[in-house]
Amino acid sequence: MSGTGTATSVRYRRFAEVDARGYSPQYDEWCTGVSDDDELLALLDTLPPARRQPVLFLGAVRFVGAPLGGYGAFRAFVVEHWQDIRHVMETRTTQTNEAGRCAVLLPSLAAISAREGRPLALIEVGASAGACLYPDRYAYAYSPGPSLEPEGGSPVPPLACSVAGDVPLPAALPPVAWRAGIDLNPLDARDDDDVRWLEALVWPEHTFRAERLRAALGVVRADPPLLVRGDLNEQVVPLVHRAPSDAVVVVFHSAVLAYLDADGRRRFRDTMLRLVSDRGRPVHWLSHEGYGTLDGVPGAMEKVPGEEDGRFVLQHNGRSVARTGPHGQSIEWL
Structure with a gap:
């Protein structure tokens, strides 16, 4: 069963298309990939809705040490380091200080x-x-x-x-x-x-x-x-x-x-x-x-x-x- 109709999938696709497109090709690629990825969507859905924010997830992945690059390597990193990423998402909040x-x-x-x-x-x-x-x-x-x-x-x-x-x-x-x-x-x-x-x-x-x-x-x-x-x-x-x-x-x-x-x-x-x-x-x-x-x-x-x-x-x-x-x-x- 595909997760592409779930609220989390829609959230990540919208972030890719509206927020990241033309502004961050890397985040566009990653969030587009997540929106179609049943396994990663299932991991994200173990968190409360307020903790599934794309910016929080992306920041946590990079805080834990994900290298920049294609979706395949990104996906493998998330699966391997999910517990560390999850901990950051549970204990930190998006606090961009721009x-x-x-x-x-x-x-x-x-x-x-x-x-x-x-x-x-x-x-x-x-x-x-x-x-x-x-x-x-x-x-x-x-x-x-x-x-x-x-x-x-x-x-x-x-x-x-x-x-x-x-x-x-x-x-x-x-x-x-x-x-x-x-x-x-x-x-x-x-x-x-x-x-x-x-x-x-x-x-x-x-x-x-x-x-x-x-x-x-x-x-x-x-x-x-x-x-x-x-x-x-x-x-x-x-x-x-x-x-x-x-x-x-x-x-x-x-x-x-x-x-x-x-x-x-x-x-x-x-x-x-x-x-x-x-x-x-x-x-x-x-x-x-x-x-x-x-x-x-x-x-x-x-x-x-x-x-x-x-x-x-x-x-x-x-x-x-x-x-x-x-x-x-x-x-x-x-």
């Missing part, structure tokens, strides 16, 4: 700081090791558009981002007064295993992203942020209250809400809409997620048939403002 996403957040961050006339107090939900909490420490190369860099330069190669539409690109980097993050399992930029896990989550052809990750983690190590362990729905309000009163709070997240169940997303949505409507202090909310993650928020973009092109939607206080590349490689203003 500093490049700062390039699509920066226009909104700079506009918020300028509008409020205050420095930023950043709170990242799903912060991983915290590399996205340093938008003021990176250099940027927008095309077409300006090149920006902090005073004294940056150890991180410029974050390249292609631009379409009337993006409000800033002339300077916004000041950041305070930075904090929330994660169920914060990663430590000083821990070799945590760094190796983050590197395993970088897609194989993206050597520039691996180099950028290492450099960004150097920035984190030099000036560690406040990272709080816990559930985002329990920790976000207390962190907002801890932020300095002379700064404007921006709560942001990228590729996080898809890992919450529907009730968790609704609870977070309601909390954030309440925070941004509170006139007691300025709080802004930037969401950088896949289509439809914020269904039910007035002004948020819902999934549209035929538009599943792998891009994300950037929303400010629940209103869609841009479509973006998931790793910050492009921004199209709406």
Whole structure:
């Protein structure tokens, strides 16, 4: 009996065709193969559905040591090392820490700081090791558009981002007064295993992203942020209250809400809409997620048939403002 109609098969084929195709030929080949492979699908189906994610599986396989190459060798490695791979999938989570996403957040961050006339107090939900909490420490190369860099330069190669539409690109980097993050399992930029896990989550052809990750983690190590362990729905309000009163709070997240169940997303949505409507202090909310993650928020973009092109939607206080590349490689203003 073929497993090609199972939910796991459909999930891996969709990942190959929508997320990896044209972006990672290696992951396209591997996930297409998995989608037709009854034995590997059966192994994956021994895990809870939330633990069968393609990105988690691929990261675990590479963390355990799978060499890059054709599907046959990949398949043999997975079968031989399944118990080790399974252990990683049960104990780790996808925590891609892509500093490049700062390039699509920066226009909104700079506009918020300028509008409020205050420095930023950043709170990242799903912060991983915290590399996205340093938008003021990176250099940027927008095309077409300006090149920006902090005073004294940056150890991180410029974050390249292609631009379409009337993006409000800033002339300077916004000041950041305070930075904090929330994660169920914060990663430590000083821990070799945590760094190796983050590197395993970088897609194989993206050597520039691996180099950028290492450099960004150097920035984190030099000036560690406040990272709080816990559930985002329990920790976000207390962190907002801890932020300095002379700064404007921006709560942001990228590729996080898809890992919450529907009730968790609704609870977070309601909390954030309440925070941004509170006139007691300025709080802004930037969401950088896949289509439809914020269904039910007035002004948020819902999934549209035929538009599943792998891009994300950037929303400010629940209103869609841009479509973006998931790793910050492009921004199209709406």
